[in-house]
Amino acid sequence: MKILVPVKRVVDYNVKIRVKPDGSGVDLANVKMSMNPFDEIAIEEALRLKEAGKATEVVAVSIGAAKSEETLRTALAMGADRAILVEVEGIVEPLSVAKILKGIASEENPDLMILGKQAIDDDANQTGQMLSALLGWSQATFASKVEIGDGSADVTREVDGGLQTISVKLPAIVTTDLRLNEPRYASLPNIMKAKKKPLDKKTPGDYGVDVAPRLEVIKTEEPGGRKAGVKVGSVSELVDKLKNEAGVL
Ligand code: AMP
Numbered sequence: 001m002k003i004l005v006p007v008k009r010v011v012d013y014n015v016k017i018r019v020k021p022d023g024s025g026v027d028l029a030n031v032k033m034s035m036n037p038f039d040e041i042a043i044e045e046a047l048r049l050k051e052a053g054k055a056t057e058v059v060a061v062s063i064g065a066a067k068s069e070e071t072l073r074t075a076l077a078m079g080a081d082r083a084i085l086v087e088v089e090g091i092v093e094p095l096s097v098a099k100i101l102k103g104i105a106s107e108e109n110p111d112l113m114i115l116g117k118q119a120i121d122d123d124a125n126q127t128g129q130m131l132s133a134l135l136g137w138s139q140a141t142f143a144s145k146v147e148i149g150d151g152s153a154d155v156t157r158e159v160d161g162g163l164q165t166i167s168v169k170l171p172a173i174v175t176t177d178l179r180l181n182e183p184r185y186a187s188l189p190n191i192m193k194a195k196k197k198p199l200d201k202k203t204p205g206d207y208g209v210d211v212a213p214r215l216e217v218i219k220t221e222e223p224g225g226r227k228a229g230v231k232v233g234s235v236s237e238l239v240d241k242l243k244n245e246a247g248v249l
Contacts, residue, residue: 002055002111003113004110005059006039054148063088095130105135138171152169
């Protein structure tokens, strides 16, 4: 069984985001970038399936600027077998990513594609769902457990207030939730080995995909600052403020 894992290079989750002064987006100058955390979980899950003898090959894919090669090298250092980089400068919207991934799926014929549930840069939560629709494959989103059976996968999903287990036919699209696993760190020897693992370079044109944006970002804003608190003199004053000012009682 072959598993394809799309990984996105995003602003590191520890970085405090700065919005560009003109509100056109997030300032990426001199900002630490890393693999999208949900994609690390996706790679980890694919590797565990390989280690359990359920999968034979794990292929990492990234669509983005040339520097996304670093993200793919991280996936290779974690244990992926090979990588495909589809080079695109500028923003690539989820629909274009899904179309490119469809093209790669048609060439690679994976049995399973594991994506993150969302990329933490624009929180779109769209790519896996769009890809499943374009391919006509089953989808199991927000996975917290994946068990591979004979031609199918049982996936436990995190839903509001509980868990739901569904069975999907392979090939399928799975998207990862936070509790699926804890990704491993790449060891130094594996980081060195990853430099020699195969990495193919492609362009959107190789898959006949036009990546011109279809969405227009109207405005990007920082969250509003928190207002200072006030000290109240008594319980009755607190209750009065909760009732008449905050409107929560
Ligand atoms: P999104 O729909 O943008 O929130 O992204 C959901 C998931 O799709 C991510 O966690 C990745 O697995 C995958 N993905 C999105 N954009 C890219 C990209 N540019 N390259 C590779 N994978 C991507």
